[in-house]
Amino acid sequence: MIGLGNPGARYDATRHNVGWWLVDLLKRRWSATPFQEEDLWLRSRAELSEVGEVWLIKPLTYMNRSGIAVRALLEYAPLDLEHDVLIVVDDVALEPGRPRFRARGSAGSHNGLQSIEDVLGTREYARLRIGVGAAPAGVELADWVLSEFDDPEDEDAVLEVLPRLSEAVELWAREGVEAAMNRYNAPLSDDE
Numbered sequence: 001m002i003g004l005g006n007p008g009a010r011y012d013a014t015r016h017n018v019g020w021w022l023v024d025l026l027k028r029r030w031s032a033t034p035f036q037e038e039d040l041w042l043r044s045r046a047e048l049s050e051v052g053e054v055w056l057i058k059p060l061t062y063m064n065r066s067g068i069a070v071r072a073l074l075e076y077a078p079l080d081l082e083h084d085v086l087i088v089v090d091d092v093a094l095e096p097g098r099p100r101f102r103a104r105g106s107a108g109s110h111n112g113l114q115s116i117e118d119v120l121g122t123r124e125y126a127r128l129r130i131g132v133g134a135a136p137a138g139v140e141l142a143d144w145v146l147s148e149f150d151d152p153e154d155e156d157a158v159l160e161v162l163p164r165l166s167e168a169v170e171l172w173a174r175e176g177v178e179a180a181m182n183r184y185n186a187p188l189s190d191d192e
Contacts, residue, residue, distance in 0.1 A: 001026065001169055002041075002057040002073070003088045004066050004112040006146075015132040016063055016145040018158055019088040022130070023056045025162050026169060032056055039076065040069040051173045066112040067119030074120075081120070086172055087127040089113060090145060094131025097157030099165055101128050101172070101181040109141065126177040128165065130158060 003019030011017050023044075026032070032046035035058065044056040055077075059069030070087075079085055089112055094100060104124045107113035117123055133154055135144035149155035164184070172180040 001054065001086045001088060001173075002059065002070060004063055004090075005058060006062050007058075007060045011146070013148045014146050015090050015092075015149065018090045018130045018132060020058055021158070022088050022128075022162055022165055022169070023058055026166050027056055029166050030054070030056075040072050048170065048173055054173055063112040063115075065115055067115035067117070070116050071119050081122070081125045083176070085125055086169065086177070087113070087116065087125060088169075089127060089129055090132045091129035092132060092134050092141065092145065094129060094133075095157075096131050096133045096149075096151075096154035097161040098131035099128060099161060099168065099184055100131075101168070101177055101185055102126065103177045103181070126172065128168070128172075128180075130161070130165065132158065 001023065003023035005011065005017035005020035006014070027044045030046035030048060032044040035042040035044045037060070040059060040061050042058040042060065046054050046056065048054045057073060059066050061069040073079070074081060089110055091100065091110065093108065103126055105127070106123060107117050113127065116125070132145070135141050168180050168184040171183060
């Protein structure tokens with residue numbers, strides 16, 4: 001599982017780093033190894049029953065260059081992009097805390113996903129988007145995602161869904177993205 005985010009303490013609590021928040025929770029939940037810096041990422045390893053060894057990855061290339069780290073990881077290890085990799089990202093098109101699994105799809109306005117698509121030349125990989133809410137009128141998207149939550153209810157909505165999403169990632173690892181989509185995607189309203 002690869003959580004996209006930005007390295008450095010100044011980004012830890014930002015909306016763009018919610019993928020790292022889930023990686024950190026899984027590391028604790030699975031009693032995984034300490035993170036080790038390897039090439040362009042941090043890696044932690046865990047043993048998951050019925051699955052075997054699972055890697056928790058945090059790219060160190062910054063969000064807009066995530067594709068470089070993902071490509072290097074795929075060159076480093078014999079991973080099948082469509083079946084062995086789940087990319088976890090923030091999503092401004094979803095209300096705070098709302099998850100959405102997809103087996104494939106467009107990057108939308110997400111620069112990290114766009115970087116992966118540009119570098120790998122494909123949209124055929126699983127992703128889990130975690131809603132962080134839309135930028136208010138007059139606020140640039142980059143400023144929004146690189147800022148901390150200013151509404152405690154929005155931050156709480158994200159934090160409260162993370163334990164449920166850790167279960168969802170376990171299901172993805174055991175049964176694949178379709179099973180995770182069927183169980184954890186909230187039904188869409190008519191206006192979505």
